[in-house]
Amino acid sequence: MTTLPTKTDKKLGLVIDLDICVGCHACAVNCKEWNTGGYGAALSDQDPYGADPAGTWLNRIHTFEVQPPAAEAAVPAQIVHFPRSCLHCEDAPCVTVCPTGASYKREADGIVLVNEDHCMGCGLCAWACPYGAREMDANAGVMKKCTLCVDRIYNENLPEVDRVPACVRTCPAGARHFGDLGDPTSDVSQLVADRGGIDLMPEQETRPVNKYLPPRPKDRPVPGPALAALADPQEKGFLGWLDRTLDRLG
């Protein structure tokens, strides 16, 4: 049934620290490595070694440049690396649009999954997702998405340290955290509270479980471009006095 559960026992999800992420793509690579051999159909590639390669990924890393407002134009732009994957929304629009019942949100832990044996590959769930978190696999013809590594986190054959999503386990910078965001005392919930974690596109009314921690404010002023001082030389003597006086006149 593709109705959403009114309440889930847990809200398992990720907290991604944009202050720490270095944009190395290791999470995306390990995600692909684990999930192409794990749950469901493989994550196929098309023309992987050719001129126009494409493929299915459940995690993609964008890099944004943020320019502070014009008044502070002397401040250089800030670079933010931005991993993007399924947010396991509480009001997941991808689930309710599904005509076959293949998409569902688990009542026990809130993970949004696709039953790939029932999916007919209509693509409507991908259209309904504001975050681009679902991708149709061109080989299998079914919808693929982040499973929160459901085949790792409960897997007792793995050492306990490995029972987290592959992206979290592999992140060399420690920018990704996994836990129960429904429990206010959990480490991830505390982290979100301390750092002011945010929802992506709240106006889409999806109530994402995953949270993003915004970059911390700079702890020291960023020096402006070194050449700026040379471009605006201070005249000395009479001309300097004239310049300052004319300036004062407005």
Add this chain to the structure above:
Amino acid sequence: MHPAPSIILFTVLSGLGLGLIATIGFGFGGQGHLFGWIAGPVGLAITAAGGLASLGHLGRPDRAWRALSQWRSSWLSREGVLMLGTMTLFSVYLGLWLLFGLRISLLGWIAGGLAAVTVYATAMIYAQLRTVPRWSGTPTPWMFLGMAATGGLIANGAIAGLVGSDGPGWRAILMLIVGAAVAIWWQTQAAGARRGLYGSSMETATGLSALGRVRLLEPPHTGSNYLLKEMAFEVGRKRAYQLRLIGAVLGFLAPIFLALIALIVGGWLLILALISHIAGMLALRWLFFAEAEHVQALYYGHR
């Protein structure tokens, strides 16, 4: 959004077929057995062709039957159930009328009403998507219903004219004018329904508004992917004006002109009006998809 031929054919043909079914069920236009024998099966065939075209959009069409299961929550599922229900009930109505001479108008009205609800469900597949403001922030269901009614009445008049039954051409003309008005109304609303209609921007998408203005420095990959092909479609947008003109002329102006002449020379001329209208609708429906902007493209720097 990617204007896939399968879903353009699906929406245009199923709308036309269901419109024709509705006009026959409601008892509008053509009368008589010969009209029923042609118009009824044609209505069913066009609707079925539309339904089959939609299978072309599926990655696993062998599992399409599963789409009938989630009618409680999914508009796409409701559309499938309603379409099959309409076709079944209309076939019963048609069979009783043509084989046993029993034209039960109540049954016809129910089948016609179901056809209208089916068109509404088709429109809701698109109109429910908050991620595509051009569909959800505009009167999309009224546009789909208006186009289905217009196509249905022209088809009805054309077949009535062919078999020599009384083809009240003025109804088709009136509906064409109403249809053109609905199309203009929808286009007016859609003009402002861009990606940011509900406040989405690159800043809300990344949550970085406090830091300043966001620009994509580097995409995740140098090649393309499903998300870009499907939901960041930009090809051919620069021909939008020409296509809209073709849609207006072929979809409405030429059919009105032909229908006016048909009042003098005979209803059969409405066949040309119908062909022209379908061609115009294909152009307009292409634009319905191609011009629709999806918010996820914000992550790829499409503002």
